[in-house]
Amino acid sequence: MYNAKAVIVGIVIFVALFTSPFWLSMMGQDYKSTGIELPKGEKECIEDVQFMRDQHMRLLNEWRDEALRKENRVYVATSGKKWNISLQNTCLKCHSNYKEFCEKCHTANGVDPYCWTCHIIPQGSK
Amino acid sequence: MNKSRRSFLKVAGFSAFALTSGMAALSGVAQAQIAPGKYERAANALHAKRWGMVIDTRQFKGPEDYKPLIQACHSFHNVPHIPDNQDIKWLWLDSYAHVFPDDMNAHLNTHTRESMYPLLCNHCTNPPCVRVCPTQATYKMDDGIVAMDYHRCIGCRFCMAGCPYGARSFNFKDPRKFLANPVPNPEYPTRMIGVVEKCTFCAERLAVGQMPACVEAANGKILFGDLEDPNSTVRQALATNYSIRRKPSLGTQPGVYYLI
Numbered sequence: 262m263y264n265a266k267a268v269i270v271g272i273v274i275f276v277a278l279f280t281s282p283f284w285l286s287m288m289g290q291d292y293k294s295t296g297i298e299l300p301k302g303e304k305e306c307i308e309d310v311q312f313m314r315d316q317h318m319r320l321l322n323e324w325r326d327e328a329l330r331k332e333n334r335v336y337v338a339t340s341g342k343k344w345n346i347s348l349q350n351t352c353l354k355c356h357s358n359y360k361e362f363c364e365k366c367h368t369a370n371g372v373d374p375y376c377w378t379c380h381i382i383p384q385g386s387k
Numbered sequence: 388m389n390k391s392r393r394s395f396l397k398v399a400g401f402s403a404f405a406l407t408s409g410m411a412a413l414s415g416v417a418q419a420q421i422a423p424g425k426y427e428r429a430a431n432a433l434h435a436k437r438w439g440m441v442i443d444t445r446q447f448k449g450p451e452d453y454k455p456l457i458q459a460c461h462s463f464h465n466v467p468h469i470p471d472n473q474d475i476k477w478l479w480l481d482s483y484a485h486v487f488p489d490d491m492n493a494h495l496n497t498h499t500r501e502s503m504y505p506l507l508c509n510h511c512t513n514p515p516c517v518r519v520c521p522t523q524a525t526y527k528m529d530d531g532i533v534a535m536d537y538h539r540c541i542g543c544r545f546c547m548a549g550c551p552y553g554a555r556s557f558n559f560k561d562p563r564k565f566l567a568n569p570v571p572n573p574e575y576p577t578r579m580i581g582v583v584e585k586c587t588f589c590a591e592r593l594a595v596g597q598m599p600a601c602v603e604a605a606n607g608k609i610l611f612g613d614l615e616d617p618n619s620t621v622r623q624a625l626a627t628n629y630s631i632r633r634k635p636s637l638g639t640q641p642g643v644y645y646l647i
Contacts, residue, residue, distance in 0.1 A: 307424075308422070308423060308424070312423070316421055316422075319421045320421055320422050323420065323421050323422055324422075325536070325538060327426045329534060329536050330526065330528070330534075330536070331426070332428055332432070332528065332529075332530070332590070332594060333426035333427055333428055334428065334429055334432070334594045334595075335426070335427050335428065335429050336422065336424055336425075336426060337424050337425040337426070337427060338423075338424045339423045339424050345429075346426075349573075349574065349575075349576060350574055375579075378579035378580075379537060379576040379577055379578055379579050380576045381569075381570060381573055381576060381577065384569055384573070
């Protein structure tokens with residue numbers, strides 16, 4: 262091999278740079294939880310936590326279409342409990358702390374939903 | 388390659404079938420519901436085949452009599468008052484010449500001619516606004532109410548051009564700047580800049596068993612009920628009184644009747 266020394270050094274540098282994100286993340290900080298504050302005194306949301314975390318935005322879209330277009334304004338959860346379909350009057354009644362609940366997670370995930378240009382955030386939290 | 392025409396057609400036909408049947412199954416999945424629960428209507432919701440309104444203008448003595456109705460509607464729905472030509476109107480007043488420009492009967496009494504009349508969305512049977520909306524943000528529901536989904540409105544204002552009654556208002560400015568803080572009714576959302584809004588026949592109140600805000604505030608001077616039901620109060624009122632509608636010649640079939 263011509264210039265074996267230079268080539269090998271080059272390969273080593275390339276591999277080190279290429280895999281640097283993995284090394285940095287190993288040395289760096291652990292994943293930090295967003296530290297959202299759950300509503301106090303409430304044990305259950307309408308569905309289980311995993312579903313709400315993953316799908317709450319799609320659920321809200323579905324709620325909107327069911328309530329506005331089909332006049333189905335009641336949601337019967339898998340637990341059998343009935344919920345009035347309303348972001349403002351059902352969701353935000355428990356999740357009343359906008360800054361510590363909605364905003365913290367949205368900011369951490371870099372999303373900027375424009376729910377609040379129309380829907381009203383509970384008083385005293387923004 | 389040594390394929391006969393016959394075997395090629397066999398393979399092609401089978402592939403086409405497999406592809407299209409797979410597509411059909413997939414599209415079914417794509418429309419599936421996300422929530423694991425079920426949706427239903429509230430037990431106390433009011434139902435009708437076709438909601439309609441009868442306004443007994445004979446019982447209103449002057450424009451002042453309509454004030455509490457407008458106040459009730461606008462404060463319930465957080466409708467701002469903007470003091471220029473960009474005002475938002477859900478329920479408002481105008482003169483006879485503007486309300487009934489067809490002027491079907493030439494020699495009406497002066498009281499009828501000089502009165503002010505309450506105006507709102509007519510919730511037409513053939514709503515032009517719904518036909519022209521490019522995003523289906525406005526649509527007609529099964530009970531005859533012409534509703535709005537502000538999430539979908541792109542602010543093109545075709546519906547405003549389509550509506551022959553001027554019942555739609557555009558939010559040229561952020562409406563929250565013209566509302567008190569906190570808003571008059573924190574249970575109801577506001578609108579945002581760039582969307583069109585109008586009277587909803589209080590679909591959200593009917594859904595929980597309440598009559599529309601203006602009907603409640605009118606103490607029986609406005610009737611609200613099912614136009615398809617011959618025994619309903621609105622049909623009884625129409626059967627025993629002379630009524631007119633706005634611009635009937637256009638064929639939109641308004642759901643708001645005026646007793647004069």
